Structure formats: structure tokens, C-alpha cells
Amino acid sequence: MGNITFKMFFLLTALLGYNFAMAQTGAPHTLRGESQVASVSLNWKSPAEAKTMQWHNDTPYNGVSGVSLNGEIPVLYIANRFDKNDLKEYKGSVIDAISFCNYSAVLEVSLLLYENDKVVREQKVNLENLELKKMQTIKLDEPYTVRDDVELTVAAKFVHGTNITFVGIMDRVPGVTGKGDLYSYDGKNWKNVVKGNFLVSAHIDIPTAGEPDGYNVYRGDTKVNTALLTEKAALLKDEPKGTYDYCVSAVYGEKEEKSFPLSLTNTPVEDARPIAVDVRTVVNGLNATLNWKSPILADKTLTWSNGEKGKAMGGTSGTVRKIWAVNAFSSDELASYADHKITAINVMLNSAVTEMRLVILENSKIVYSQQVPAEEIAALEVHKWAKIALTTPYVIDPSAELSYGYYVVHAADLFPGLLDSGPAISGACFISTSTAKPDFDTTVPSWTNIEAAANANWMLSADVEAQSEIKTPVVKGYTVYRDGVEVKSGITGLTYTEELAPGTYTYTIVANYVDGLSSKASASATAIVELPAEYVRPTFTETDFDKGKLSLKWDVYTDLPMELKHYGEPKYKWGMTNDGKDVDLYVGAQFTKEELALYADYEITGVNLYLTDDVKELKVVLCSADKKILASKTAASIKTGEMFSVAFDEPVAVPVGSSIYVGYFALFADGKEPIAADAGPRVTGGDMLSLDGTTWVAYSRIDAEFNSNFVVGAQVRLKGSQKAATTTLRKTTPVNNQMVPLESMSGRSFSDLKSATAFGVNGVVATRAADSKPAVKNFRVYCNGSLATETENPEYTATLNYGNYEYAVSAVYTNGWESALSDTYTVEYKQPNLAPAPYGLSGTLENKNLTLTWQSPEAANEMNYQDKTSGSKAVGLTRSSGVYGYFVIAYDADDLADQVGKYITHIKYSLSDVYLQTSAIAVFYDRNLVYEQEVDVKTLVAGENVVRLDKPVVIPAGHEVCVGYYVSHINGVKPNMTDEGPAVDGKGNLITTDGTTWRTLKSMNKDLDYNWRISAVLQDADKQAVTRAEEPATTYNLYIDGTLLKEGIQATNYTVESAADGSYTVTAVVGGVETAASNAVIVGVPTGIDKVEDGNAKAYYDSQLQKVVLPEVGTAYIYSVSGTLIKQVMNVEFVDMSDLPAGVYVVRGVLTSGEQMIKVLK
Structure with missing residues (x-):
């Protein structure tokens, strides 16, 4: 994300602690501040600046984009939120405008205000003439008066293509969590981005004033400054203890206008x-362990280092190699160092340097530097401490963030910055390779925390002296x-x-x-x-889809972990002593019959283990509770420092009703520590040892302080499965490509183990009581990310319409916890790629006789610029690593004015070569990709390809529309076909490889003055009655509500006597192949369904998205015009109707607030 300051502490604390303050007319406003160890920092805006409600700093830095839910166009909401306390300063003010960063050319923008979770203002933005990459302020049609008894959210909604990325823009400072960093994909479920604040603001309607002569700062009624301030910030030192109201006044001659007060609490240095x-967490199952280190109390040495030498770092780029190395401390960490001064900085280097400066920074700004003389640099010895006294001791400011260290220049391939042996203190040490400016103290380095790269701290310290008597x-x-x-x-x-x-x-x-x-x-x-392993996710056992019929079955136990184990990550290395002789013993783990109960249908295929050092011999074993060796295998190869597996020659069925021991035999030298153990805590059965592989003892019975588990487990798989059992092959975390050594753990004498087994102590571990296993209450079936149904039965059936579906299942347990989702089962149910339909179906109804007329498919409107009578050219692009791109034609809004409401049903594109890797058809609105459909390259031919859209795309009003195709291929292929021109430049010859940067074919080469051979076939929207007679196709079929009514019609018109209510469509049969259905002609209104509500119903039909939007979550039923139930969906807020043919439908929504029904003409 770019530059950081040390720990970002000051800035983050400031933002989180800031309170907004609104002012009277002519007064400063947006007063913010914090108090840090008796120092108060304030900043504000001038009365001449616009009054806004915002958490961001007005500077765009990064961005996020929306996501497509259920295949719809991506949507993104961004917001700044203000709680009741934040709104006190704004109560009664009027929001007359909302500002947002209009960074990318998106399809739609709407501005919203929420009171709590309810939208109280929503206004669509006219995007014409708005500048990109800038903040834009939009006046509200209905201003809003701020209340302080609600939570107010100021939001912007973006609708954009899948090719657009930087949509919701944020600044680069840490997010004011839960307030400035909110985003959502549905405007209801909000998330936090944390790394920035979104650029959306509410503008307050208050007359602005001129620039004042200057400013005064008040603590209560007491003016703090002596001279008039000209900057819009102030830093007050040694403020008195207590809570005070601070305000700032704008001075106009003899008149002062005060800001709204800001309350701050000051803590004196003492x-x-x-x-x-160094606060950290470790999670083991459901247990979270918090670890920390004691506060830094005043001492003569200030450092993060443990003093033990480790690896080193250096500059890696540039003709002059250089690094900055500093230790960083927040003011809160240095609270006991008030009235102290740094007198010297101690450095230990790993290699020679040619230049060195000592540096001290306050709040990331250099406040002290000192060049080290050449003779002192020459006298430095590597791997030895060098004390360099400060020419002028530095007095520590307890209110500032302190960093100290050095800047060095060094030769290539050297690494002078020596580190300790680690581990790193969180957020303590930083490195930079920035070039120093000629005016050294004005350099602002870009800092990186070294923890992730090195997990260590600098060999660096400071000598500190108290300036007075200090009580620690x-x-x-x-x-x-x-x-x-x-x-x-x-x-x-x-x-x-x-x-x-x-x-x-x-x-x-x-x-x-x-x-x-x-x-x-x-x-x-x-x-x-995370959810414990016993909360198992379901796994599909049977999946079937045929001709629209889906059947799924699953089992909650078939996704059990593929390893039986008690251990966690390796932490310790362990061994035993044996008076100079080799040690030979078995190391293992016990699994009780209760633990094995769910594995009745599984078999054990081998053993997973971890060794920390070489052993002379290694064999894996599986032993039953009655001391029988069920399987064993000598390892052909031995690995150390990582998990590895040894498989048995034949798998062994998991025994039912019995416990087992899984382990390995190791022969190793006296005093070696080859056995790996985890960090604990010890689990019963996790620390088993044996002399013969049959009689086992828990090591904790020998050494009561042992609280770990040996790193050994069993591989398992379903019986009969050909899939090899697997385990995650882990290595300890590397540091600069070297392994982090495991810690030694003292082991007992081998004779102690012999004594324990000789006396039969715990020869077989007592079986522990059965754990309380979680029980499944029901299952949730998800389709395309939305809940489809809940069921107690592990099976699901559905009848699907054409489209793409992704199904997954979760298990809900009796305590309400929901498992992870199963693997996804994908259904691609595509419509047959039928030829274009008869065009322009219309009808007249007279005395219940319906006369239908239509045109042949060839008469359909097409969008294209190509000269179909000319010859063709083959064109191909080249790239260093393969070629890909979108090739489209464009029609602006004026071109399409008489086509609005029609649908693109087919896209035709001609290819000269079909040696392609991938292909797709695509539709853009205003260069936003709104529809893309993959095309199987095996179905493509050299020449014209006609592809039917699975979901027809409407021609919208007021938008440019681009249609075309996408291909990817290797260099040398020329798949794209053109006419012979001349080009309709900028319309018939567009190319984009990234979806955002557009070029024309002619702009790439002036001789390529051609148009792409691309056409889009249009179909009329459904209508009530229009009569047009055209030439006939071969034959035609007539349907009502999808049911064949008349077959083999020769003419392009037909009269249906005593026509029933319904939706009439026509198909053509050309050369024995039936085309897609035409638009529909609707007769009558629904019958058989009562309470159809029009006009005042809260539910509504979105014709562009082809979905019914419900006012709240509920169950929806879709009926045909004759009252037949077609589709039922549960727990939804919208009903997708894109997969249904044209016609009249009735949608009934069963909601918590009651039932609603609407008629839909599709």
C-alpha cells in the first residue's frame, strides 16, 4: 500500500480519537485532535472551505470493485457512517449535496442516505459531463436535516462492468474502522476494508465566509496561543491534567468566530x-491464547535486541547500495522515559560500510542526524559493538513516536545490517533503501517492517540517561x-x-x-x-443432472480429516540418553474406539511423521489394542525438517470397537534429539512410547512436566478409494531460506522408560470417556451463493431452467454452528444453440380470433458495420506471451434510439482460423462488460459462427452498446476476420486487451482500414398487437405457453379461432432444424389466480435485470397465465426470471408481513 510510518501509531490513534466539530457561520470547522501525554495536537478547516461530514482525507489512493451476485451486473456500495455521538455537532444542519470520487467510467451511480439501516434518500446521478478521477459534488433533489437520535450513513452505489476495477476509491491512511471504511455488495451487509477510508462525503448547507486574519486556540475560556496563528494546525505542549473543551476561533479584525468545542482528556507525564x-495470539482449536511482554521500564539501555547475533540485511538495488535501520517506539511504550536523554547509539555491523550517519526521528521526521567521521568508520569491527556518542544528547519527547538508528552506504553483495537471533518484536524494527537527499534531514524514507522478512530485530541499542531522579x-x-x-x-x-x-x-x-x-x-x-474439525462439512455422494432434472445426495461423515492425529505444528526436538549406547524405541499416538467410530468405512494407508535429525533406522507400525502388529514398513528414505509419509504395502481397515496405536521405530545415537513434539497442550494418547511396538506407555507418566504431543499420525482414506491419502507436508517457517531451529526439550534416561514398562505402568492407556460429539440438525443447500432450501434429509432435487448453477451444502449443528460448505457441484445447462428466430411476431384479436403475423429470420434487425458483399481479410495481433483481446463494434445511444427495448439474442462473428485457446461472446454498455458467455472452441468453424445468448441482453436507453467476441491464442494465428473496408472508424473496428484501454484497428496500422465481421441479431420486445406481413420461411410452429398449438404453418400469418388467454410464440423450421422462439404476443390476463395486485404492490419487476424484487426476504411462487406453478424459490429478496420464456406470469411472494402478488409481462 506504499509508505508507512513507524507503526502508523500516531496517525491511527489520531483518526480513531478524532471527533468532528461543526461551527457557526464564519467559524473554523471540522476540528479534530488528540491528547498524547500532556501534548494536544489540533487541526481544522478554514471557514472559507466547504463544510463536510467525512472520515477520509480527500486524497484518492486505492480502490475496490463490486462483485456479481447470481450472475447480475456487479454492484458496489461505499460509505462513511456517523453514530449518534458524531452527529451531535451536526444536529439541525442541512445536507444539500453528496460528494464521491468519480474515478472510473461506470454504468450507474446512485447516492444514498441511511438512517440506521433504512434508506431515507436515494438519487441517481447523471454521469454526463462529470470528470473522471476527481471528486464530484451532486446536489440533492431533497435536502436532509441531520438528527442526532439515529445512526447516519452517507453512501454511494456503483453499477459497473466486470472489466472495471478501481470503482470505490479510498485514501491511504488507516481506516476509521466501522465508520470510514465501509463497503457492501447489496447495501445491507456491510464490511470493513480497514486499510483506508472511502471517498464519499456529505456537504453541509452553510454559507461560507472569507479567509480570516488568523486563528486563536482556546482551552475552555482561556486563550492558549500568544501570537495569532496562520496555519490550520496547532501543537500544545505541557497541557494541564484533566478534561477540557478545546475550540478554535477565526479572527476577523476585532471579531472572533469560535468553532464547535472538542473535548479532550490530558494525562500529565508523571x-x-x-x-x-509485543501482543500476540495463538489459536488451538477453540482456545485462544494471548501472549505479551512486560512494558518497557526506564533503563540505561533502550533496545529491542536480545543481543544474540543472527542473519543480516543490506541494500539490493541501485548503483549506490544503502540501508536505513531503526528501532521504533510509540509514545505509549516510552511513557517511563520522560525526562531522559539519549547520549549514544550502539551499533553492531555484519560487514564494512563506506558512509554512516546516526539518525533520530520524531513521528517519522528526522530531528537529529550526525555524520560519523571516516576514521571512526574505518575503525569499526564487524560483529562487535561500537558505541558512537551523540555530539548533542537527544532529549526524549514523551508525546512523540521515537525512532533511532543509522543510515549506511556499502558495497554491492554486502549485508551490513546485522540482526539478532529473533524472534521479532511486533512492529519494532524497520528498514528502508531510500536514497538520502543532499539536504539529509529533509529525507522522508519509505519504511518496511522487517518482521515478515527476517523475524528478528536489529543489533542496535541506545544509551539513555535520566536528567533527574526517576522513580520507576x-x-x-x-x-x-x-x-x-x-x-x-x-x-x-x-x-x-x-x-x-x-x-x-x-x-x-x-x-x-x-x-x-x-x-x-x-x-x-x-x-x-475456526470451526473445530468435528463440525464436518458434507460431501456429495451422488450427483446427477439430466434434461433439467437435478438430484443431489450427500453424507456428513465422508469428509472426515484424511489424517488421524493429536499433534499441532512442530515446536520442540526431543530425545533420550542411554549411557553412550544407541537408543531404540517406538514413538506413537493412541486413538480410542470412540475417536475411530466415525471412520468405520475408512482404511489406514500409512504413517505421517516429522524428524528433526538423522536416525540410523526407521520403521512405521500400526498396532491393535490386543498387542498385534497390524502393519509395518521400513522407510526406504528418511527426511528431516519436514513432514513426510511412509505408506504400508497394503491398507488396513480401521478396526471397529477397538483402539489402535500408530507410530514409528527409530534407532538413533545417545544424546541426539530426532523426535519432534508440538507446543501442546498434551492430548490423551498423544505422547506414547514403546520398547517393542506392542506395549505402550504415556511419556507424561514418566515425566510429569511433559505437556506436548509427538508429531506422528495415520493416513486414512475411504475403503475402495483410489485417491491416495494425503497430508499437508509442512516445514518450519523459513527465515531467509533457512529453517527456524526447533527448541530443545530435555528427555529422560532410556532406563526410565525400561523401568516404567517393566513394572507395567500404564501398559495400555486407559480409554478416556467418549467425547460429546456434535450432532447435525439439518442442512442448507446453496445455489449460486444464495440459500435455496433447508432440509433435514441429506438429499435435494430440483427442476432447472437453462443457465449456470453452482450448488453447495452445509451442515447446521444443534448448537447453531454451520459447517463449511461442501465442494461445489456445477451445472452448465445451456440452451441449444438454435438459429435466429422468426422476427417481429405481432397479432390482432378480433371477436376472439387471433391473427398472428411474423417475418422470416433473415428479416431480423442486425447491428453490424461490415460490408457483406466484399471479400474478407484475416487479421491477427502479436504479443510476447500469447494473444488475447475483445474485438467489438459499437453503437452509441443515438444510433440505438429506435431499438431501445429490443433484445440481443444472437451474436455472429466470423473467424479465418479456429486454432484458439478460448473464446467468448460479449456485450458492453458504455464500455462496461455486462454480459460474457464462453464458447466451446471445438464448436467454432472457419467462417461465420452464430451463437445464441443464454440470456438475451436488452438494448437500454441512453447508453452506448458494444457487441463482439473474445479470443485467446498463440502468436502466429490470425483468427479475426474483417471486410475490405473502408472502416467506420471508432465503431466497426474496436479492440481492447484489458477491458479498459480501447483502440481501433486503424489506429494500430493505418492500412488496416476494415470493419470486423461481427453482427448482433435483435428481437422485438413482447407486445400486445401489431400486424406486419412478410415473406414466409420454410415452415413455422405456433406455441401457446410453450405448448405446441399448430405445426407446419406455410405462411407468415395464422388465425387462432376462439384464442385462449396465454403467451403465443412462433418458431421457424429451416432445413429440418427448429429455431429459437420469437417474441411473444400476449392475449388476456391471468385466470385461476386471485388477488393480483398492480400499481400499489411493493414488489416490482425490473425489466432490465429480468427479476422481481421483493420488499423483504420471503418465498416466491411463479405461475403461468393459466395458473400452473412453474417455479418456487425460498429465502430470497428477488426472483430471477431471465430463464423463463416470454409471456405473462404471476409472482406470489409469501413474506413475513403478508402476501403480495404482481403480474409480470416478460
Whole structure:
């Protein structure tokens, strides 16, 4: 995301702590500020600047895009939200406009205001003449008066093509979580982006004033500044203890206009207490463990290093190699260092350098630098501490973020920045390779935290002296907060563990001191608790789809883990001593009959294990509870430092009603530590040892302090499965391509194990009580991401219309927890690629006799620029790594004015070569990709290809429409066919390879003055009655509501006597092949269904999206004109009708608020 400041601490705290303040006319406004250890920082806007409600800083930096839900055009909402407390300063103000960043050319933008979760203003934006990549302010048709008894959300909604990326734009500062960083795909379910604040603002309708002469700052009624301020910011030092209202006045001669007050609480230096540092979480199952380190208390040395040498880093680019290395401390971490000064910086380097400067930064700005003389640089010794005294000692500012370190220049291939042995302290050490400016102190380096790259800290420290007698505070204990709520106090150690439900949790720590004072909250740490493994997801056991009929069956137990294990990630290496002789023993794990109960249909194929060092011999074994060796295998090869597997020659069925031991035999030298163990805690059966592979003992019975599990488990698979059982082959986390060493764990003497087994101690581990296994309550079936149904039966059937579907199933357990989704079952049910339909069906109804007329398919409207009478050319593009792109023709809104409402049903494109990798047809609105349909390249021919759209695309009003195709292929292929020109330049010859940058064929080569051989076939929208007679096709078939009424009609007209109510369509039969259906002619109104509501119904039909939108979630029933139930969908807010043929339908919505019914003419 670009530059960072050290820990972003000051900026993040400032943003999260800022309060908005609105002013009187002529007064400063948008007053923000924070108090940090008796220092108050304030900034504001001038009375001459627009008054806005926003969390962002007006500067675009990054962007996100919407997603397509259920195959619809992507939608994205972005928002800034203000709670009741934020709105107090704005109460009674009028929002007359909303601003947003109009960065990309999208299809639609709407501006919205929400009170709580209810939309109270929604206004579509006229995008004509708006500039791109700039903030745009849109006046509201109906201004809004701010209340302070609701939560107000200011939002922008974007509808855009799948080719458009930077849509919702954010700034580059940390997000004001839950307020400035909100986005949604449906305008209801909001998420946080965290990394920025979205550029959307509410404009307040207050007359602006001229620029003032300057500003005064007040604490209560007391003016703080002595001279008039000309900047729109102030930093106040040594502010008195307590809570005060601060305000800023704009001075106009003798007159002052004060801003709305901002309340801040000041803590004096003597009351500030350092925070806990390096807060981290570890999750094991449902247990979240929080670990932290003690606060930094005043000492003579200030450092993050442990003093043990490790690896090194250096500059890697540029003719002059250089690095900046600094230790960073927040003001809250340095609270005990008030009235201290840094007198020297201690450096340990890994290699020689040619130039060195010491640097000290406050809030990321260099405030002190000192060039080290050449003779001192020459005297530096690598891997030895060098103390470099500061010419002028630096007095630590307790209110500022402090960073100190060095800048060095070095030769290529050297790495002077020496690190310690780790692990890294979170957010403590930073590196930069920025070039220093000639005026060195004005350099603003771009910093990177070294934790991810090195997991270590700089070998770097500072000598610190107190300037007066200091009393070091003493920590009494700690309080843990989860998501801002206190969960445990009085903790005297540096760790806390609790069991949680699955979810994401944010923890902070407050340090409490014996003098009764407490620190601020520490930096936060996040724990993500995942659903336990026993909450198994379903797996499909039978899937069948044929001619629109779908059948799914599943089993909740067939997705059990493919490994029996008790261990976690390797943490320790372990071994035993044997008076100088080799050690030979079995290491394993026990699994009880209760643990194996769900694996009745499985078989064990081998053993997974982890060794930390070489062994002389290795064999894997499987042993039954009655001391029988069920399988064994000597390892052909042995790996160390990673998980590996040894398979048995034949799989062994998991025994029913019995426990087993899985393990390995290892022969290794006395004193070696080849056995891997995890971090614990120990699980019953996870620490088994044996001398002969049949009689086993828990090692914790020998060493009561042992609290880990040996890293060994069994591979399993379903019986008869040909799929090999697998395990994740893990390695310990690498640092600079070297393995992180495991920690040693002291082991007992081998004689202790012999004694334990000789006396029969725990020869077979006592079977533990059966765990309380979760039970499945029901299942949820999802289709295309939306809930289709809930059922208690593990099966589902449905009748599908043409389209693409993705089905997945989850299990819902009795405690309400929902499992992960099963694997996806995909159905691609495509309509037959029928030829274009008869065109322009219309009808007249006279005395119940319906006369229908139509035109032959050849008479259909086509969108194209090609000269069909000319010869053809073959054109191909070239690229270094393969060719791909969209080739389209464009019609602007004026060209299509008389075609609005018609549908694109087929796209024709001619190819000269079909040696393609992929192909698709595509439709764009205003260069936004709104429809794309893959085409099987095996079906393409050299010449004209006619592809029927699975879902016809409407010609909209007021938008440019582009139609064409996409191909990808290797270099050398020339698949694209053109006419011989001349080109309708900018319309008949468009190309884009990325979907956003457009060119014409002629602009690439002036001699390529041709049009693509592309056509789009149009079909009329459904209508009531228009009569047109045209030449006949071969023969025609007449349908009512999809049922054949008359076959083999020779003419292009037909009279239906005593015509029944319904939807009439016609197909042509050309050369024995039936075409697609024409548009529909509708007769009558629905019968057999009562309470059809028109006009005032809250549900409505969106003809462009071809869906019925319900006012709330409910169950929808779709009926034909004759009252036949066609389709039923549950738990939806809209009903997709794109898969239904043209006609009249009645949609009945069963909602919590009652029933609604509407008639739909499609």
C-alpha cells in the first residue's frame, strides 16, 4: 500500500480519537485532535472551505470493485457512517449535496442516505459531463436535516462492468474502522476494508465566509496561543491534567468566530504508564491464547535486541547500495522515559560500510542526524559493538513516536545490517533503501517492517540517561479486553487463554501499576477461531443432472480429516540418553474406539511423521489394542525438517470397537534429539512410547512436566478409494531460506522408560470417556451463493431452467454452528444453440380470433458495420506471451434510439482460423462488460459462427452498446476476420486487451482500414398487437405457453379461432432444424389466480435485470397465465426470471408481513 510510518501509531490513534466539530457561520470547522501525554495536537478547516461530514482525507489512493451476485451486473456500495455521538455537532444542519470520487467510467451511480439501516434518500446521478478521477459534488433533489437520535450513513452505489476495477476509491491512511471504511455488495451487509477510508462525503448547507486574519486556540475560556496563528494546525505542549473543551476561533479584525468545542482528556507525564508490548495470539482449536511482554521500564539501555547475533540485511538495488535501520517506539511504550536523554547509539555491523550517519526521528521526521567521521568508520569491527556518542544528547519527547538508528552506504553483495537471533518484536524494527537527499534531514524514507522478512530485530541499542531522579513504576497486573470489553483482570503473568465460539476477535491489554495508575490499551492482536474439525462439512455422494432434472445426495461423515492425529505444528526436538549406547524405541499416538467410530468405512494407508535429525533406522507400525502388529514398513528414505509419509504395502481397515496405536521405530545415537513434539497442550494418547511396538506407555507418566504431543499420525482414506491419502507436508517457517531451529526439550534416561514398562505402568492407556460429539440438525443447500432450501434429509432435487448453477451444502449443528460448505457441484445447462428466430411476431384479436403475423429470420434487425458483399481479410495481433483481446463494434445511444427495448439474442462473428485457446461472446454498455458467455472452441468453424445468448441482453436507453467476441491464442494465428473496408472508424473496428484501454484497428496500422465481421441479431420486445406481413420461411410452429398449438404453418400469418388467454410464440423450421422462439404476443390476463395486485404492490419487476424484487426476504411462487406453478424459490429478496420464456406470469411472494402478488409481462 506504499509508505508507512513507524507503526502508523500516531496517525491511527489520531483518526480513531478524532471527533468532528461543526461551527457557526464564519467559524473554523471540522476540528479534530488528540491528547498524547500532556501534548494536544489540533487541526481544522478554514471557514472559507466547504463544510463536510467525512472520515477520509480527500486524497484518492486505492480502490475496490463490486462483485456479481447470481450472475447480475456487479454492484458496489461505499460509505462513511456517523453514530449518534458524531452527529451531535451536526444536529439541525442541512445536507444539500453528496460528494464521491468519480474515478472510473461506470454504468450507474446512485447516492444514498441511511438512517440506521433504512434508506431515507436515494438519487441517481447523471454521469454526463462529470470528470473522471476527481471528486464530484451532486446536489440533492431533497435536502436532509441531520438528527442526532439515529445512526447516519452517507453512501454511494456503483453499477459497473466486470472489466472495471478501481470503482470505490479510498485514501491511504488507516481506516476509521466501522465508520470510514465501509463497503457492501447489496447495501445491507456491510464490511470493513480497514486499510483506508472511502471517498464519499456529505456537504453541509452553510454559507461560507472569507479567509480570516488568523486563528486563536482556546482551552475552555482561556486563550492558549500568544501570537495569532496562520496555519490550520496547532501543537500544545505541557497541557494541564484533566478534561477540557478545546475550540478554535477565526479572527476577523476585532471579531472572533469560535468553532464547535472538542473535548479532550490530558494525562500529565508523571501519570503516564507504559503499555504492554509485543501482543500476540495463538489459536488451538477453540482456545485462544494471548501472549505479551512486560512494558518497557526506564533503563540505561533502550533496545529491542536480545543481543544474540543472527542473519543480516543490506541494500539490493541501485548503483549506490544503502540501508536505513531503526528501532521504533510509540509514545505509549516510552511513557517511563520522560525526562531522559539519549547520549549514544550502539551499533553492531555484519560487514564494512563506506558512509554512516546516526539518525533520530520524531513521528517519522528526522530531528537529529550526525555524520560519523571516516576514521571512526574505518575503525569499526564487524560483529562487535561500537558505541558512537551523540555530539548533542537527544532529549526524549514523551508525546512523540521515537525512532533511532543509522543510515549506511556499502558495497554491492554486502549485508551490513546485522540482526539478532529473533524472534521479532511486533512492529519494532524497520528498514528502508531510500536514497538520502543532499539536504539529509529533509529525507522522508519509505519504511518496511522487517518482521515478515527476517523475524528478528536489529543489533542496535541506545544509551539513555535520566536528567533527574526517576522513580520507576512497578507493574501489579494486567487486564484483558476482547473487542473493547473487559474479560479478565488481575492477571499477574504474561499470558491468558479462553475458549471461544468460532469467529474473529480483537484483543488489547492494559497494564495496571501498584500506584493505582494504568496504561493505555496496548496495540491490538487478532485471533481467528475456526470451526473445530468435528463440525464436518458434507460431501456429495451422488450427483446427477439430466434434461433439467437435478438430484443431489450427500453424507456428513465422508469428509472426515484424511489424517488421524493429536499433534499441532512442530515446536520442540526431543530425545533420550542411554549411557553412550544407541537408543531404540517406538514413538506413537493412541486413538480410542470412540475417536475411530466415525471412520468405520475408512482404511489406514500409512504413517505421517516429522524428524528433526538423522536416525540410523526407521520403521512405521500400526498396532491393535490386543498387542498385534497390524502393519509395518521400513522407510526406504528418511527426511528431516519436514513432514513426510511412509505408506504400508497394503491398507488396513480401521478396526471397529477397538483402539489402535500408530507410530514409528527409530534407532538413533545417545544424546541426539530426532523426535519432534508440538507446543501442546498434551492430548490423551498423544505422547506414547514403546520398547517393542506392542506395549505402550504415556511419556507424561514418566515425566510429569511433559505437556506436548509427538508429531506422528495415520493416513486414512475411504475403503475402495483410489485417491491416495494425503497430508499437508509442512516445514518450519523459513527465515531467509533457512529453517527456524526447533527448541530443545530435555528427555529422560532410556532406563526410565525400561523401568516404567517393566513394572507395567500404564501398559495400555486407559480409554478416556467418549467425547460429546456434535450432532447435525439439518442442512442448507446453496445455489449460486444464495440459500435455496433447508432440509433435514441429506438429499435435494430440483427442476432447472437453462443457465449456470453452482450448488453447495452445509451442515447446521444443534448448537447453531454451520459447517463449511461442501465442494461445489456445477451445472452448465445451456440452451441449444438454435438459429435466429422468426422476427417481429405481432397479432390482432378480433371477436376472439387471433391473427398472428411474423417475418422470416433473415428479416431480423442486425447491428453490424461490415460490408457483406466484399471479400474478407484475416487479421491477427502479436504479443510476447500469447494473444488475447475483445474485438467489438459499437453503437452509441443515438444510433440505438429506435431499438431501445429490443433484445440481443444472437451474436455472429466470423473467424479465418479456429486454432484458439478460448473464446467468448460479449456485450458492453458504455464500455462496461455486462454480459460474457464462453464458447466451446471445438464448436467454432472457419467462417461465420452464430451463437445464441443464454440470456438475451436488452438494448437500454441512453447508453452506448458494444457487441463482439473474445479470443485467446498463440502468436502466429490470425483468427479475426474483417471486410475490405473502408472502416467506420471508432465503431466497426474496436479492440481492447484489458477491458479498459480501447483502440481501433486503424489506429494500430493505418492500412488496416476494415470493419470486423461481427453482427448482433435483435428481437422485438413482447407486445400486445401489431400486424406486419412478410415473406414466409420454410415452415413455422405456433406455441401457446410453450405448448405446441399448430405445426407446419406455410405462411407468415395464422388465425387462432376462439384464442385462449396465454403467451403465443412462433418458431421457424429451416432445413429440418427448429429455431429459437420469437417474441411473444400476449392475449388476456391471468385466470385461476386471485388477488393480483398492480400499481400499489411493493414488489416490482425490473425489466432490465429480468427479476422481481421483493420488499423483504420471503418465498416466491411463479405461475403461468393459466395458473400452473412453474417455479418456487425460498429465502430470497428477488426472483430471477431471465430463464423463463416470454409471456405473462404471476409472482406470489409469501413474506413475513403478508402476501403480495404482481403480474409480470416478460
